[in-house]
Each structure stands twice: as structure tokens, then as C-alpha cells.
Amino acid sequence: MSPPADTQAALAELHKATDITPRSMPPSFYNDQGMVSEEIEQLFINGWVCVGRADEIPEIGDYYTIEMLGEPLIITRDKTGDISVLSNVCRHRGSQILSGTGNNKRFTCPYHRWSYELDGQLRAAPLVDQTPGFDKKQCHLPSFRKHEWYGWIFINMSGKADAFESHITGLNDYVKNYHPEEMRSIEPETENWPINWKCLAENFMEGYHLTPVHRHTLHPMTPTRLCEKVPGGAGYTGYKSHYSEQFSGRKQYHPDMTEEERSQSMMVWVYPGFVAAISPNSAVYMSITPRSATELQTRWDVIAREAVFESGEAAERLEFARSFNKEDRDRLLDVQKGLASRYASRGYLAPPDYEGTVWDFYHYVSHKLLSTTT
Ligand code: FES
Numbered sequence: 331m332s333p334p335a336d337t338q339a340a341l342a343e344l345h346k347a348t349d350i351t352p353r354s355m356p357p358s359f360y361n362d363q364g365m366v367s368e369e370i371e372q373l374f375i376n377g378w379v380c381v382g383r384a385d386e387i388p389e390i391g392d393y394y395t396i397e398m399l400g401e402p403l404i405i406t407r408d409k410t411g412d413i414s415v416l417s418n419v420c421r422h423r424g425s426q427i428l429s430g431t432g433n434n435k436r437f438t439c440p441y442h443r444w445s446y447e448l449d450g451q452l453r454a455a456p457l458v459d460q461t462p463g464f465d466k467k468q469c470h471l472p473s474f475r476k477h478e479w480y481g482w483i484f485i486n487m488s489g490k491a492d493a494f495e496s497h498i499t500g501l502n503d504y505v506k507n508y509h510p511e512e513m514r515s516i517e518p519e520t521e522n523w524p525i526n527w528k529c530l531a532e533n534f535m536e537g538y539h540l541t542p543v544h545r546h547t548l549h550p551m552t553p554t555r556l557c558e559k560v561p562g563g564a565g566y567t568g569y570k571s572h573y574s575e576q577f578s579g580r581k582q583y584h585p586d587m588t589e590e591e592r593s594q595s596m597m598v599w600v601y602p603g604f605v606a607a608i609s610p611n612s613a614v615y616m617s618i619t620p621r622s623a624t625e626l627q628t629r630w631d632v633i634a635r636e637a638v639f640e641s642g643e644a645a646e647r648l649e650f651a652r653s654f655n656k657e658d659r660d661r662l663l664d665v666q667k668g669l670a671s672r673y674a675s676r677g678y679l680a681p682p683d684y685e686g687t688v689w690d691f692y693h694y695v696s697h698k699l700l701s702t703t704t
Pocket residue numbers: 420421422423424425439440441442443444
């Protein structure tokens with residue numbers, strides 16, 4: 331199944347030209363099953379997706395489990411202190427091995443008690459060692475290619491993506507002084523929303539809606555009028571969300587930060603589905619993945635510098651993020667409904683500082699989905 335004709339035409343137009351009037355994608359882009367199947371394969375399985383934070387598993391043997399893009403995964407710290415991302419599917423007859431979070435010396439499947447080392451090697455398979463032809467080496471849990479970026483763990487499921495660093499060349503300059511690697515998770519949450527994944531990613535990453543949708547939450551800090559886009563790269567885009575004059579800013583920042591960096595949140599989108607609002611002492615991030623054309627999964631959290639935990643503000647920061655996420659969710663439920671209408675059409679985008687990130691994203695999608703055929 332391939333994307334519908336109107337979406338193909340819009341992608342082809344974007345792929346060929348950069349000087350065309352910026353318009354939103356056809357509604358079928360947001361509710362077609364053929365489109366989402368292509369996206370899952372080309373953008374997500376062949377790209378880099380964030381599975382969480384290294385600080386969620388600080389000790390050897392710590393693990394947590396997630397399901398992403400239909401795959402059950404174990405994220406763990408092995409005996410060497412390295413992070414392993416493993417398939418959570420037993421090599422005997424397919425049971426899921428672990429659930430939740432915890433700390434283990436090894437992983438044991440609850441079905442017939444096959445056990446695995448923390449790096450996924452099979453350790454023991456009761457009685458099966460008497461089976462003719464049994465080869466222990468073929469029973470390693472599949473392990474995924476990974477890259478740690480400022481504490482966020484990214485994986486490439488197919489093993490075919492370009493190196494992570496080449497995907498984000500240029501982005502580190504905007505992020506490094508915030509030192510997100512020194513922040514830690516408050517409370518990761520996973521939610522499913524009945525909305526196309528792109529609606530949420532685009533919404534998180536455009537400043538046009540900040541003032542109208544977040545009138546009493548984000549607008550007093552980061553109004554639409556102060557958004558300033560930065561140039562995007564092959565695998566990312568972003569903008570600076572400058573603080574308003576009335577907002578006193580965030581203290582407890584890293585000494586490396588410039589004055590400008592201390593008075594803005596840096597908004598970054600690592601394609602396809604990682605988005606983050608990085609402030610001087612904390613960050614809200616989401617790893618957004620599709621579950622179907624009209625359902626997304628978001629695994630999201632607030633991470634913060636140690637001083638934010640010490641001053642007792644961490645819980646309040648998480649509550650604040652929940653409140654503006656709810657404002658977004660309510661709006662997006664209406665958007666998804668509207669996009670199913672036969673009268674929905676392509677709209678004109680606001681200038682680059684406000685919706686240029688969305689325009690960058692369309693170019694990335696068209697490049698990825700059409701580069702093999704044009
Ligand atoms: S399915 Fe895991 S031990 Fe049998």
C-alpha cells in the first residue's frame with residue numbers, strides 16, 4: 331500500500347522545489363494507513379528513535395521495558411556499564427521475558443526458564459542442551475544499534491540508518507551549553523493519543539500556537555511573537571523560544587550558558603519523532619511514534635538539573651508540563667477530527683519563525699519517502 335495520490339503529489343512538489351509557497355500537507359497525510367506504513371518503515375525503522383534516558387538505569391543490572399513501533403524492548407545497563415537495548419522476546423518460543431522496571435543479575439523467561447545475560451547472551455536453556463543441533467550462540471537476544479546523545483538513548487532498529495552524528499550535524503551548537511546530560515528524569519510516562527503522530531510532533535515544534543492555545547500557561551513565558559527559527563539540517567530543525575520581559579527566567583543554569591541561552595528555551599526536533607523544549611535548568615521531551623494512522627504513542631518526561639530536585643521544584647515542573655500537554659491534546663483532538671472531513675484542505679503556513687520548522691519537516695519527509703523513486 332503506498333500513500334494516496336494527493337499526498338504523493340505534495341511530496342513530489344516539495345522534493346523538487348524549495349521556493350514554493352509553504353502550505354500544509356494534504357489531509358490524507360494525517361489519516362491514511364498506506365502513508366503511516368511507509369513512515370514506519372522509512373522514517374522510524376530505518377531512522378533513529380529515542381527510547382528514553384541513560385539516567386533511568388544508573389546501576390549495573392538496572393532495566394526498564396517499553397513497547398515501541400510494535401516491538402517489546404528491554405533497556406538495560408550491562409556488566410561493563412554499557413547500555414544495551416534488546417528485544418524482549420524469548421528465543422525459545424516467543425514469550426515476553428520482562429515487564430516493568432527493576433534490577434536483575436540476569437533475565438529469566440517466565441515460560442520455561444531460559445535465562446540470558448544482561449547483554450542478551452543466552453546463559454542457560456534447561457534440558458534443551460540435550461537437543462541435537464542446539465546452538466547456544468544462535469539464541470542471543472537481538473540487540474539494537476544505539477547512540478547516546480546528551481543522556482537520551484536513540485536506537486536504529488534496521489541497522490541501516492546513517493550515523494546519528496551525521497543526522498544532526500550542526501545541532502549540538504544549539505544544545506551543548508544547556509548540558510542536558512547533567513539533567514535527570516523526573517517520571518517517564520507513556521500515553522497513547524487517538525491522533526496522527528505528525529500532528530503532535532508538528533504542534534510541539536511550532537511557536538504559532540503558543541499564544542492562542544497556551545494563553546495562561548506558556549504564553550506569559552514564551553509568546554509566539556518572540557519565536558526565532560534556526561536553520562535546520564538533514565535530520566533536525568529547531569527554534570529559539572525567547573522569554574518575555576515579564577518572565578524572570580530560570581535559575582540554576584550551567585555556567586557555560588550565554589546570556590541569550592539563559593533567556594530562552596531551545597526547541598529541537600530530531601526527526602522523525604524526538605522533540606524537546608530545553609530550558610536553562612530543565613527540559614520537556616517526547617519520543618513520538620505512530621501506532622496506526624490515527625493513533626500515536628508518546629513516551630515523555632521532564633528532566634531537570636540536580637538543583638531543581640534539591641529546591642523541591644521537580645514535581646511542580648512535571649505538573650506544569652502535564653497542564654500544557656493537556657491543552658495541546660484537546661486542540662489536537664479537534665484537528666484530527668477536522669482532517670477527516672471531505673472539506674479539509676491544504677492551508678498556508680505562517681512565516682518561518684512561527685511555522686518554518688513544520689516546513690523543514692515536510693522537506694525531510696519528502697526527501698526520505700521519495701529519494702528512492704525520483
Ligand atoms: S518461551 Fe521463553 S523459555 Fe520458553
